[in-house]
Amino acid sequence: MTTETQIxxxxxxxxxxxxxxxxxxxAAVLDGLVITHDSIAEGVHFLPFxxxxxxxxxxxxxxxxxxxxxxxxxxxALLSLTIVGDGEWETEFLAGIEASCESxxxxxxxxxxxxxxxxxxxxxxxxxxxxxxxxxxxxxGGEPGDILxxxxxxxxxxxxxxxxxxxxxxxxxxxxxYRRPVPLLADGQALAQHAKAMMDVSDGLLLDALRxxxxxxxxxEIALDxxxxxxxxxxxxxxxxxxxxxxxxxxDDYALLAALPADLDPSTLSLPGGASITRVGSLGAGQPxxxxxxxxxxxxLPETLGHEHRSSSAPxxxxxx
Amino acid sequence: MTTETQIxxxxxxxxxxxxxxxxxxxAAVLDGLVITHDSIAEGVHFLPFxxxxxxxxxxxxxxxxxxxxxxxxxxxALLSLTIVGDGEWETEFLAGIEASCESxxxxxxxxxxxxxxxxxxxxxxxxxxxxxxxxxxxxxGGEPGDILxxxxxxxxxxxxxxxxxxxxxxxxxxxxxYRRPVPLLADGQALAQHAKAMMDVSDGLLLDALRxxxxxxxxxEIALDxxxxxxxxxxxxxxxxxxxxxxxxxxDDYALLAALPADLDPSTLSLPGGASITRVGSLGAGQPxxxxxxxxxxxxLPETLGHEHRSSSAPxxxxxx
Numbered sequence: 001m002t003t004e005t006q007i008x009x010x011x012x013x014x015x016x017x018x019x020x021x022x023x024x025x026x027a028a029v030l031d032g033l034v035i036t037h038d039s040i041a042e043g044v045h046f047l048p049f050x051x052x053x054x055x056x057x058x059x060x061x062x063x064x065x066x067x068x069x070x071x072x073x074x075x076x077a078l079l080s081l082t083i084v085g086d087g088e089w090e091t092e093f094l095a096g097i098e099a100s101c102e103s104x105x106x107x108x109x110x111x112x113x114x115x116x117x118x119x120x121x122x123x124x125x126x127x128x129x130x131x132x133x134x135x136x137x138x139x140x141g142g143e144p145g146d147i148l149x150x151x152x153x154x155x156x157x158x159x160x161x162x163x164x165x166x167x168x169x170x171x172x173x174x175x176x177x178y179r180r181p182v183p184l185l186a187d188g189q190a191l192a193q194h195a196k197a198m199m200d201v202s203d204g205l206l207l208d209a210l211r212x213x214x215x216x217x218x219x220x221e222i223a224l225d226x227x228x229x230x231x232x233x234x235x236x237x238x239x240x241x242x243x244x245x246x247x248x249x250x251x252d253d254y255a256l257l258a259a260l261p262a263d264l265d266p267s268t269l270s271l272p273g274g275a276s277i278t279r280v281g282s283l284g285a286g287q288p289x290x291x292x293x294x295x296x297x298x299x300x301l302p303e304t305l306g307h308e309h310r311s312s313s314a315p316x317x318x319x320x321x
Numbered sequence: 322m323t324t325e326t327q328i329x330x331x332x333x334x335x336x337x338x339x340x341x342x343x344x345x346x347x348a349a350v351l352d353g354l355v356i357t358h359d360s361i362a363e364g365v366h367f368l369p370f371x372x373x374x375x376x377x378x379x380x381x382x383x384x385x386x387x388x389x390x391x392x393x394x395x396x397x398a399l400l401s402l403t404i405v406g407d408g409e410w411e412t413e414f415l416a417g418i419e420a421s422c423e424s425x426x427x428x429x430x431x432x433x434x435x436x437x438x439x440x441x442x443x444x445x446x447x448x449x450x451x452x453x454x455x456x457x458x459x460x461x462g463g464e465p466g467d468i469l470x471x472x473x474x475x476x477x478x479x480x481x482x483x484x485x486x487x488x489x490x491x492x493x494x495x496x497x498x499y500r501r502p503v504p505l506l507a508d509g510q511a512l513a514q515h516a517k518a519m520m521d522v523s524d525g526l527l528l529d530a531l532r533x534x535x536x537x538x539x540x541x542e543i544a545l546d547x548x549x550x551x552x553x554x555x556x557x558x559x560x561x562x563x564x565x566x567x568x569x570x571x572x573d574d575y576a577l578l579a580a581l582p583a584d585l586d587p588s589t590l591s592l593p594g595g596a597s598i599t600r601v602g603s604l605g606a607g608q609p610x611x612x613x614x615x616x617x618x619x620x621x622l623p624e625t626l627g628h629e630h631r632s633s634s635a636p637x638x639x640x641x642x
Contacts, residue, residue: 003408004436007415011400014419017428019397028430030397030450033352037399037448039433041441076340076351078358079332080401080446087324094328098335107338109349112360112446115325120362121437123444125401127358129351 005308024215025139026066026199034072034132038062039080039125049168052089054179055124056096062202063128064104064183065254069200071137071192072130074104074185079111080125085118093124104185133192142197142216142259148281149266151187151256153230154205158250159237173232181254186272188256194269197259204249204306206290208257209281214288216259221291222281224248224299241294251307259283326629345536346460347387347520348451355393355453359383360401360446370489373410375500376445377417383523384449385425385504386575390521392458392513393451395425395506400432401446406439414445425506454513463518463537463580469602470587472508472577474551475526479571480558494553502575507593509577515590518580525570525627527611529578530602535609537580542612543602545569545620562615572628580604 012023019030027036038059040046046055060077067074079097083090101108106128116122160178163170184200191198197216201208206222213220224244237243257280260266266277284291292299333344340351348357359380361367367376385395400418404411422429427449437443481499484491505521512519518537522529527543534541545565558564578601581587587598605612613620 003411004404004434007402007404007408007411008434010412010415011402011429011432011434014415014422015429015431017397017430019428020430023431028397028399030430031352031354031452033354035397035399035431035448035450037401037431037433037446039401039403039435039446041403041435041437043438044435076338076349076356078349078356078448080358080360081328081332082360082362082444083325083328087328090324090328091331094331094335101335107340108332108336109338109341109351110336110344110356110358111332112358113325113329113332114360114362114365114444116362116442116444117364121441123403123435123437125358125360125433125446127356127399127448129356131352 021138027070029132029136032132033075034067034070034130034136035127036063036066037125037127039123041123042121047164050179052092053096056093057100057180059124059126060097060100060106061181061183061254063126064106064185065200067128067130068183068185068188069198069256071133071135071189073189074106074128075131076107076109076129077101078127079108081111081113082122082124083113083115084120084122104183133189135192137192137195137198139197139199139212140215142212142218142283144218144283144285145262146196146259146283147262147279148209148220148283149258149260149277150228150280151184151277152254152275153228153233154201154253154255155233155247155250156230157181157252158246159233174236178252183254184256184275187275190269190271191256191258194264195258195260199257201253201255201257202251204251205253206248207306210290210305212257212259213283213290216283217288219284219286219289219291220281221284221293223293225294226278226280228276228278245302249302249304249306342459348391350453350457353453354396355388355391355451355457356448357384357387358446358448360444362444363442368485371500373413374417377414378421378501380445380447381418381421381427382502382504382575384447385427385506386521386523388449388451389504389506389509390519390577392454392456392510394510395427395449396452397428397430397450398422399448400429402432402434403443403445404434404436405441405443425504454510456513458513458516458519460518460520460533461536463533463539463604465539465604465606466583467517467580467604468583468600469530469541469604470579470581470598471549471601472505472598473575473596474549474554475522475574475576476554476568476571477551478502478573479567480554495557499573504575505577505596508596511590511592512577512579515585516579516581520578522574522576522578523572525572526574527569528627531611531626533578533580534604534611537604538609540605540607540610540612541602542605542614544614546615547599547601549597549599566623570623570625570627
């Protein structure tokens with residue numbers, strides 16, 4: 001067991017309050033507010049040459065994606081900002097924070113600013129607060145027979161990162177998705193009224209589907225050949241088996257995974273038109289585990305389902321534990 | 322103007338939402354909840370040889386002190402934890418977090434854990450959420466004629482730190498205050514019903530009194546010879562002019578500074594008995610500025626009023642800007 005896993009287990013034991021939801025959700029619920037906090041660190045969660053404004057954008061988006069998965073409406077954010085050096089990087093970073101806060105109606109209402117010694121990696125955190133809707137779906141509410149639906153596509157951000165790792169001047173729609181992800185707030189709000197379980201896909205669809213299954217105490221099946229891929233992804237990497245496994249495990253997706261009752265057709269829910277909703281699998285009886293199919297037949301799971309022990313903001317970078 | 326000041330000014334311009342209170346308070350107010358976030362960094366806000374459990378305790382206490390100044394009751398916290406190395410330091414740190422959360426009835430309800438590269442300074446953050454009472458005093462509500470009252474004493478923590486800087490094995494009540502400060506939650510709750518302005522004293526009483534005066538748009542006068550000093554402080558450093566200036570500017574105090582109407586006698590408020598409440602000055606008409614007196618006569622201000630640009634958790638360490 002890694003150090004990080006041990007420490008997270010200790011935190012889960014201590015966080016016994018119902019508002020904590022066992023730390024199994026990415027957000028806490030308190031007095032009608034949904035509250036989440038994600039931190040990102042230089043060299044761990046973002047590339048040294050990522051434009052600082054895109055890092056600011058992503059820090060907001062990753063937190064808003066957690067609110068989206070609980071169907072909450074953005075209400076306020078507190079920024080934890082470190083300053084290293086002359087402040088030029090931080091000034092551009094703040095421009096990204098401001099742009100994303102304005103785009104999604106998230107007022108900045110507080111936080112803290114501290115100066116770090118030169119050469120320290122920057123550590124940037126955001127607490128995002130949303131107002132809960134009538135229902136706040138847990139990650140743990142799924143039951144055998146529920147259908148798993150995915151809002152959005154998978155693989156684009158990981159493919160954009162792979163382009164940047166080959167050529168840091170790479171550009172195009174996949175790099176745009178990696179740098180300027182869009183949290184699916186309106187979709188989350190519409191689905192939250194009906195979803196038995198919901199979470200955002202951040203560490204790889206297969207790993208996150210397993211987590212939903214574990215939290216819900218049932219098995220999950222994902223149809224690899226049904227996964228929605230964007231045109232840009234297919235143009236770049238094709239849609240063969242290897243590409244589908246890459247998309248299903250790449251992470252940093254900002255898609256939503258929802259367990260809906262089998263008799264609910266989400267096309268009746270008047271979801272906003274921007275993102276697709278695709279049936280990708282189902283929950284079934286039995287021990288919490290993940291089964292993968294293609295063409296209706298069981299296939300072997302890939303060795304790695306996603307990125308363990310990462311904050312949901314983490315791109316799939318080399319050298320992480 | 323330092324980089325940090327410029328960046329904070331930019332944040333203030335952007336944080337135009339009423340819940341932000343112009344970022345002049347240490348806490349935001351949203352839907353009946355008071356929300357604050359403070360971060361601390363290794364080598365900046367705590368000493369490398371500080372026991373990790375005491376660092377955890379302080380991180381909780383510094384945030385609860387912000388809630389105390391707004392009269393709020395602890396409701397929940399989200400922890401932003403970095404892990405560097407084998408996790409031993411972090412395990413002890415969490416023991417301190419747990420002890421202080423349990424002492425003050427603050428449930429841990431969420432957060433984020435990220436692993437940093439070896440040799441990175443640890444950056445630890447906490448978002449503390451409290452339920453607001455009937456009134457949430459701003460820092461900016463003071464008016465000429467109000468009396469300034471201080472709950473608690475000043476100088477103990479700075480004196481404890483000075484002892485540790487001479488001898489890292491130093492012990493005693495001043496070191497205890499530096500390492501295990503007590504947020505004045507019950508006092509804050511009682512005073513919040515009546516205070517026209519209130520804040521916690523964290524960066525030096527003189528600097529914080531000036532900030533309260535600036536936020537309130539009036540002048541402040543502090544009687545240096547009236548400042549409450551603990552027996553332990555007087556035993557260690559005496560109560561001469563230099564010691565009083567040290568106490569008034571040392572910071573890391575966790576005391577509360579309240580502007581009360583002149584006709585209100587706080588001894589009628591049935592404050593809890595643990596901490597003293599002392600009249601230390603008043604607000605007056607005129608430009609926002611600080612005047613210092615001793616024996617009823619004006620005296621010169623010390624060159625440094627406190628610790629600029631620090632998070633409220635910062636001990637007065639050398640080498641900070």
